[in-house]
Amino acid sequence: MLEIKGLHKNYKVGRDIIKAVDNVSFNVEKGDSIMIFGHSGSGKTTLLSIIGGLTKPDSGIIKYGDTELWSLTDNDLSGFRNRRINFIFQFSSLIPTLTVLENVILPTSFNKAADKHRGIDAKDLLFMVGLQDKLSAYPSQLSGGQQRRAAIARAFINNPEIILADEPTGDLDEETEAEMLALFRKMNVENGITFLIVTHNTDIASQCNKHFVMNRGILTPKDMG
Ligand SMILES: Nc1ncnc2c1ncn2[C@@H]1O[C@H](COP(=O)(O)OP(=O)(O)O)[C@@H](O)[C@H]1O
Ligand SMILES: [Mg+2]
Known part of the structure; x- marks a missing residue:
């Protein structure tokens, strides 16, 4: 479903050139659950944002089926992102003036009417992440972990083909983290x-079927034994 070939992305900082993503290639099959490990600064976030159509690579190809992502016009690119891809960022960004329920429903308003009811109901999603009591709360009234859980619920609302998750459980306590991983597994398997x-x-x-490690921009398969 997704073919990534020869991606490069350099950043210029002063006189230095940082090879954030260095000749990365791999394929993603439908239903894969792929994990990328790596120290901080190894290029993971840059790679994910290129694959998600947010950061333009210096060179390389990203093909979702027959669609070459970085050949799309800006307009087509944002439409494609909204319909086909979803993100869970390192730092969740809920809209402060909308309630939790409104935040989760929001992405459906950018979609065609016909697509609206393909996904799981927003209230069901909030129930699945344990926020059924917080539907009409505002983000500022939630803890950091609760905000993160709301952002996770929102990522599933348009029934995306692929979820790109950047350290999705980073700021959650262990118990909540285990629950969120179980939710990912359910979304993956079911x-x-x-x-x-x-x-x-x-x-x-253990719940991923392919593992990679990133080191100074270079991605290599990792044998989990
Ligand atoms: N916008 C940017 N401008 C300059 N350098 C950047 C920028 N974004 C990331 N970098 C650098 O690229 C490298 C990879 O960063 P990043 O992709 O955030 O790594 P990770 O997510 O693995 O921590 C780091 O050295 C970082 O400092
Ligand atoms: Mg990062």
Whole structure:
């Protein structure tokens, strides 16, 4: 479903050139749950944001089926992102003036009417992440972990083909983290949603079917034994 070939991304900082992503290639099959490990600064976030159509690579190809992501016009690119991809960022960004329920429903308003009811109901999603009592609360009234859980619920609302998750459980306590991982597993196994998860949490490894490690921009397969 997704073909990534020869990606490069350099950043210029003063006189230095940082090879954030250095000749990265791999394929993603539908239903894969892929984990990318790596120290901080190894290029994981940059790679994910290129794959998600947020950061333009210097060179390389990203093909979702027959669609070459970085050949799309800006307009088509944002439409494609909204319909096909979803993100769970390192730092969740709920809209402060909307309630939790409104935040979760929001992405459906950018979609065609016909697509609206494909996904799981927003209230069901909030129940699944344990926020059924917080539907009409505002983000500022939630703890950091609760905000993160709301952002996780929102990522599933449009029934995306693929979820790109950047250290998705980073600021959660252990128990909540285990619950969120169980939710990812359920979405992967029962709903066929493909996952690309960046993390340094090895607990996630057992529920992923492919593992990579990133080091100074270079991605290599990792044998989990
Ligand atoms: N916008 C940017 N401008 C300059 N350097 C950047 C930028 N974004 C990331 N970098 C650098 O690229 C490298 C990879 O960063 P990043 O992708 O955030 O790694 P990770 O997510 O693995 O911590 C780091 O050295 C970082 O400092
Ligand atoms: Mg990062």
